Each structure stands twice: as structure tokens, then as C-alpha cells.
Amino acid sequence: MASSRPLDYRPSRPEIAVFVSGVTSMGLEILAGRMVAPQFGSSIYTWGSIIGVFLAALSYGYYRGGKYAASRASNGHMAQLFLLTALYVAVLIFAGDLLLRSTTAFPLPSRYASLPAIVLMFGPPTYLLGYISPYAAELSAKEGLGEASGHVYAVGTIGSIVGAFATTFLLIPALDVDVIGLVFGLLSVGTAVALVRPWVDGDQALASVGVAVLLVAAASSGAVGIAPEGQVVYQTQTAYQELEVVDRGETRTLYLDGQPHSAMDKSEPNRHVFEYTRYFHLPLLLTDDVDRVLFIGGGGFTGPKRFAADYDVTVDVAEVDPQVVDAAEQYFRLEESENLNVHTTGGRQFLRETDHEYDLIVVDAYRKDKVPFQLTTVEFMRLANDRLAEDGILFANLISAPTGPASEFYRAEYRTIDRVYPQVYSFPTTDTVAVQNIEVIATKNDTRLTEAQLQARNERRDIGIDLSEEIANYRDPPETGDVPLLRDDHAPVDSLLDPMVGQRYVVEETGGNATVAD
Structure with missing residues (x-):
């Protein structure tokens, strides 16, 4: 009698969905720190707000997903959630700075000032990703509620670990914020397609291609080379901060996380x-x-x-x-x-x-x-x-x-x-x-x-x-x-x-x- 070997294991579609949702949610959480730092800094209050908002949005997504899992859970519905997440990421790439600045007028104490921006920018996609885990548990082949939920938690946590390490040690040191957003957006689109293949109908194909095009267009139009301070000569995300070199006339200024450092x-x-x-x-x-x-x-x-x-x-x-x-x-x-x-x-x-x-x-x-x-x-x-x-x-x-x-x-x-x-x-x-x-x-x-x-x-x-x-x-x-x-x-x-x-x-x-x- 042949025994199954670890190399024969192929993840199921719900497992793929949970894993990618963990990668994406944790990657966006770390990316959030880089996106809001130029406006609100990167103090413990900013990071505490980021963590709190992500946990709240995920929790609400878990709750709502759990309520509808029995009647709506399907690979097709999970694909729709990933496409909506990717669409919102495209909005963040294209208009993230506008969204960020639009929240600065809220009359909040300084330590809470970043909260509206984080909620507006990262609450919706994180909420959508929260639906994935209860849907996946409902579709799981595991026997019993406890085994299914435990398996989903484990796979999602592994995805979060991968997302944390990959974003911290690979993506941020090598790529701009907009390109990192593009990576997570295209990952979500690819997962949506993988969840419904090979039975991708015309509407699903059109939606997937459309969101992918919007992501690429948003990322391509993001870096125009102009800042209020002058002409952007060089810009990158380092392991520690956002770095910009800006020319204004004969003066060249180094900005770190949006603050002038040297000239x-x-x-x-x-x-x-x-x-x-x-x-x-x-x-x-x-x-x-x-x-x-x-x-x-x-x-x-x-x-x-x-x-x-x-x-x-x-x-x-x-x-x-x-x-x-x-x-x-x-x-x-x-x-x-x-x-x-x-x-x-x-x-x-x-x-x-x-x-x-x-x-x-x-x-x-x-x-x-x-x-x-x-x-x-x-x-x-x-x-x-x-x-x-x-x-x-x-x-x-x-x-x-x-x-x-x-x-x-x-x-x-x-x-x-x-x-x-x-x-x-x-x-x-x-x-x-x-x-x-x-x-x-x-x-x-x-x-x-x-x-x-x-x-x-x-x-x-x-x-x-x-x-x-x-x-x-x-x-x-x-x-x-x-x-x-x-x-x-x-x-x-x-x-x-x-x-x-x-x-x-x-x-x-x-x-x-x-x-x-x-």
C-alpha cells in the first residue's frame, strides 16, 4: 500500500487564499509605516496606531466573514475579495499622498493624529482580507470545526511571517513604496485567478485584467519627479527610512522621512x-x-x-x-x-x-x-x-x-x-x-x-x-x-x-x- 509523501503535498485553494491573505495583510502593515512616516513620523504612537487599526479591521473582517461563511463561502467569492483588495491598493498607489494629506486637518491630539489616515488608507483592504480566513475554514477539507479553524490559523500565521520578513528584508531595501504596493496588488490579482482557474469566465477575466492594468498604470504614474520642495533627483526606501535628494536651484537637500537633514x-x-x-x-x-x-x-x-x-x-x-x-x-x-x-x-x-x-x-x-x-x-x-x-x-x-x-x-x-x-x-x-x-x-x-x-x-x-x-x-x-x-x-x-x-x-x-x- 503506497503511503503519501510530503513531496506529494499540494496546497488546496483555500490554503493558498489564507496564506496569501497573511502575506498581504502583514506586508501592507509594514508598508503603512513607511507611507505615513513622512507626514506623521514613525514614533511609537504611529506604530501603535498602525497595529491597532490593522487588528481592528481584521477582527471586523473575521466577524463579518464568519456570519456569511455558511451561505457565501466559495472560491469565486474569495477571488472577488482579492480583486477588491488589489483595486484599493491601486487607489493607494495613485492617490495615497492625497489621502494622507486630506486627514491632517482632524482636530486630534498629536499622538492620535495619524489614526484617521491609517483608517482611511489601510482599513478597507485589511477588512476585506479578514473575510478570507472564515471562508477558507468553511471550505476546508479538515474534519471538525476545531481542526479546520486551527489549520487556517496556522497557514495564515505562516503567511504573515513570510510577509513580515519578505517586506522588511527584501522589498523595502530594494524597491520604492509604489512598486511594493504593485507587488502586493498583482499578488492579489494572481491569487484571484488561481482560485477560479481553469473555469475563469469572461467577467472574471475582464475584472482581473482591468485591475492589473490599473495597478500598473498607478505605479507608472506615481513618480513624477517633482516635490513641493523642488526637483526630486533620487528617491528610495532604505531599511531605515525614506530617502530623497531634492534640487532647488543650486541647493541640493537630503530629506529623510520628509524632514530636511543636510544641504x-x-x-x-x-x-x-x-x-x-x-x-x-x-x-x-x-x-x-x-x-x-x-x-x-x-x-x-x-x-x-x-x-x-x-x-x-x-x-x-x-x-x-x-x-x-x-x-x-x-x-x-x-x-x-x-x-x-x-x-x-x-x-x-x-x-x-x-x-x-x-x-x-x-x-x-x-x-x-x-x-x-x-x-x-x-x-x-x-x-x-x-x-x-x-x-x-x-x-x-x-x-x-x-x-x-x-x-x-x-x-x-x-x-x-x-x-x-x-x-x-x-x-x-x-x-x-x-x-x-x-x-x-x-x-x-x-x-x-x-x-x-x-x-x-x-x-x-x-x-x-x-x-x-x-x-x-x-x-x-x-x-x-x-x-x-x-x-x-x-x-x-x-x-x-x-x-x-x-x-x-x-x-x-x-x-x-x-x-x-x-
């Missing part, structure tokens, strides 16, 4: 375009000797390039995103050399593993809505302190407001740095209370320098740049009694950033202009 004058590449990058030179007035510098965070590499070109120093850069490094090499004239070394690793990991001693460590890895908490804590500040020379300096480029509710992150970070270093200085980069770059400088020297002493050093020392205007932004220590000390076991960075959601981020340009990002 370069194409005709004068080493000129400081953003005012805050001039502050990188301030530590040269606070110490007598700088031989080796570490930048944590590269972006457009404005600071590292200037230090390597202007001073007789060795510059190391720890940039976690290799595609940021690639973009800097291709579009921002980054060239490694004997005194400029780029390491594609996280800043904290680099500090743990390096055996070099630094005279200056510049932390330039913070954004308005996305801050790696592991670079904010007392433990990190102590690690940096251990890697600094006896007269070494820590420089942190924060994005926050100097006063008011939106200043919580700045004041908490100041308190944390102040716990480790004898002297801490603050330099806001604009004369407003808007969200802006605030430069915090910490020294191991017990003696505190006054604004007048710094101005005198600026006049006396030749460091190749006049910093008198920057020194004039010298501020007294802020009030920190009402903000937390950030520790590895408790660093509520997302809560501290929350008051900045929806506020303008003002980046001063050296010509007196300002780049404003919402």
Missing part, C-alpha cells in the same frame, strides 16, 4: 548651507587641541567633509544606513580618504567596539520625530565620556524648541548630559521659540566659559570661520526639574517628542533664508 551648494560644495552646521566648529574654541573626531550620523556629511578639508584631523563617521552613505557619495561629493573614514554601523555599537580616543564626538543622528533612544541615555553619555580624551568634548545636535511644551526633549537631554559632564552649554540656532536645531556642548573641564570669553577666543584664534553670531546665541541652562533623566531602562523619548508633532521645524540657512518643514 549642499552644488557650485560650492564645502559651503555651510544650513546655519546649524556652522556650530560644529564651536568646540574648537573650547579646547586647545583636536586631532581625532567622531561623527555619529552622516547624512550629507557636511561636517565631516569640512573637518577633513579644513583641519589636520582624522575624522571617523558612524552611519548606520549604508544607502545614506551611497547617496552621499553619489550626490553630495563624499569621498573617503586617509583622514575621512566611514563606518556603516550604529553609533553606540561603534563606541563600544572602537579602541580609539577622540577629542570631539558629534552626535548628529537626531530628528524631529525619530530619535534613537539608545543615543540619548545616561549610559550612552558615559560611554561617550569614556571614549573622549581628558579635555574631550561632546557635541549633540538636538531638534526641539528652546522653551515651552515642545522643549521637553531638549530639557530632558540637557539634564541627562549634565549628569555626566561637568559643564554643558546650549546654543539655539534661531532667535525664535520654534522647533529648531539646538546645539548642546558638554566638556570635561570644570571651568565654565562665559559668552564674552568665547567671543574673545573667536577673535584671537584662527579656526577658518567667524562664529561671533553663533556665540551670541549662548543660553543659560534650562529648567530641568520637570523632565525625566533618560536611562536605558526608561527613556520615554516618544512622549518627549510628542508635543512637537504638527509644529513647524525651522532650519536657518546661512543666507538668511529658512527651510520650514511641518
Whole structure:
């Protein structure tokens, strides 16, 4: 008597449907984070909203599908659900940005601001996919309700695992958001056809071809090369963020998740375009000797390039995103050399593993809505302190407001740095209370320098740049009694950033202009 072998196994159509629904729903969930991040950031509140909406939509789909499974469950009905899902994905590809922006006017607290967009954009297709599992359980060849439902849950979960890993490790690093949407849309169309073959009637064939054409057309028309900020030169999804290089006149700007990060004058590449990058030179007035510098965070590499070109120093850069490094090499004239070394690793990991001693460590890895908490804590500040020379300096480029509710992150970070270093200085980069770059400088020297002493050093020392205007932004220590000390076991960075959601981020340009990002 012949026994069945595992290699002889062929999945049934309901099993295929459940597996693909798991792949697609989890893939769309991860993709949602990338699509809403430019508008609402990628904080824990955004991700919590995404997860909650997907679970709610799936649950409602399960409930409705369960009610109608006995009377409506069929391969043909599941095919219709996949086609409707693909059709909505086509809408997302073509009009996702419009849908996203249309929800920003809802009068919600900042931490809930992304909810309407997530519900509108991803609720309907996820709800439709929720019908698949109860329909598949009804059509299952397994004996008994328990065995059928357990089998469906297992196959659907395996599909979700595949969708999670494939989207995270394969699709997002390699493809644009629109193309990834196209992949899931065509996968849904292909599954719809597979569920009814070989008995595909004329209406089913026409619907499948029509949805596929709409998907391809939407994906083809999505990237027009124009953004409100200027001409899009390059755009990609990295493993960490959305990356755009945008030209406006002679200024080339690097945007990460929709926020301006670095800028370069194409005709004068080493000129400081953003005012805050001039502050990188301030530590040269606070110490007598700088031989080796570490930048944590590269972006457009404005600071590292200037230090390597202007001073007789060795510059190391720890940039976690290799595609940021690639973009800097291709579009921002980054060239490694004997005194400029780029390491594609996280800043904290680099500090743990390096055996070099630094005279200056510049932390330039913070954004308005996305801050790696592991670079904010007392433990990190102590690690940096251990890697600094006896007269070494820590420089942190924060994005926050100097006063008011939106200043919580700045004041908490100041308190944390102040716990480790004898002297801490603050330099806001604009004369407003808007969200802006605030430069915090910490020294191991017990003696505190006054604004007048710094101005005198600026006049006396030749460091190749006049910093008198920057020194004039010298501020007294802020009030920190009402903000937390950030520790590895408790660093509520997302809560501290929350008051900045929806506020303008003002980046001063050296010509007196300002780049404003919402």
C-alpha cells in the first residue's frame, strides 16, 4: 500500500487564499509605516496606531466573514475579495499622498493624529482580507470545526511571517513604496485567478485584467519627479527610512522621512548651507587641541567633509544606513580618504567596539520625530565620556524648541548630559521659540566659559570661520526639574517628542533664508 509523501503535498485553494491573505495583510502593515512616516513620523504612537487599526479591521473582517461563511463561502467569492483588495491598493498607489494629506486637518491630539489616515488608507483592504480566513475554514477539507479553524490559523500565521520578513528584508531595501504596493496588488490579482482557474469566465477575466492594468498604470504614474520642495533627483526606501535628494536651484537637500537633514551648494560644495552646521566648529574654541573626531550620523556629511578639508584631523563617521552613505557619495561629493573614514554601523555599537580616543564626538543622528533612544541615555553619555580624551568634548545636535511644551526633549537631554559632564552649554540656532536645531556642548573641564570669553577666543584664534553670531546665541541652562533623566531602562523619548508633532521645524540657512518643514 503506497503511503503519501510530503513531496506529494499540494496546497488546496483555500490554503493558498489564507496564506496569501497573511502575506498581504502583514506586508501592507509594514508598508503603512513607511507611507505615513513622512507626514506623521514613525514614533511609537504611529506604530501603535498602525497595529491597532490593522487588528481592528481584521477582527471586523473575521466577524463579518464568519456570519456569511455558511451561505457565501466559495472560491469565486474569495477571488472577488482579492480583486477588491488589489483595486484599493491601486487607489493607494495613485492617490495615497492625497489621502494622507486630506486627514491632517482632524482636530486630534498629536499622538492620535495619524489614526484617521491609517483608517482611511489601510482599513478597507485589511477588512476585506479578514473575510478570507472564515471562508477558507468553511471550505476546508479538515474534519471538525476545531481542526479546520486551527489549520487556517496556522497557514495564515505562516503567511504573515513570510510577509513580515519578505517586506522588511527584501522589498523595502530594494524597491520604492509604489512598486511594493504593485507587488502586493498583482499578488492579489494572481491569487484571484488561481482560485477560479481553469473555469475563469469572461467577467472574471475582464475584472482581473482591468485591475492589473490599473495597478500598473498607478505605479507608472506615481513618480513624477517633482516635490513641493523642488526637483526630486533620487528617491528610495532604505531599511531605515525614506530617502530623497531634492534640487532647488543650486541647493541640493537630503530629506529623510520628509524632514530636511543636510544641504549642499552644488557650485560650492564645502559651503555651510544650513546655519546649524556652522556650530560644529564651536568646540574648537573650547579646547586647545583636536586631532581625532567622531561623527555619529552622516547624512550629507557636511561636517565631516569640512573637518577633513579644513583641519589636520582624522575624522571617523558612524552611519548606520549604508544607502545614506551611497547617496552621499553619489550626490553630495563624499569621498573617503586617509583622514575621512566611514563606518556603516550604529553609533553606540561603534563606541563600544572602537579602541580609539577622540577629542570631539558629534552626535548628529537626531530628528524631529525619530530619535534613537539608545543615543540619548545616561549610559550612552558615559560611554561617550569614556571614549573622549581628558579635555574631550561632546557635541549633540538636538531638534526641539528652546522653551515651552515642545522643549521637553531638549530639557530632558540637557539634564541627562549634565549628569555626566561637568559643564554643558546650549546654543539655539534661531532667535525664535520654534522647533529648531539646538546645539548642546558638554566638556570635561570644570571651568565654565562665559559668552564674552568665547567671543574673545573667536577673535584671537584662527579656526577658518567667524562664529561671533553663533556665540551670541549662548543660553543659560534650562529648567530641568520637570523632565525625566533618560536611562536605558526608561527613556520615554516618544512622549518627549510628542508635543512637537504638527509644529513647524525651522532650519536657518546661512543666507538668511529658512527651510520650514511641518
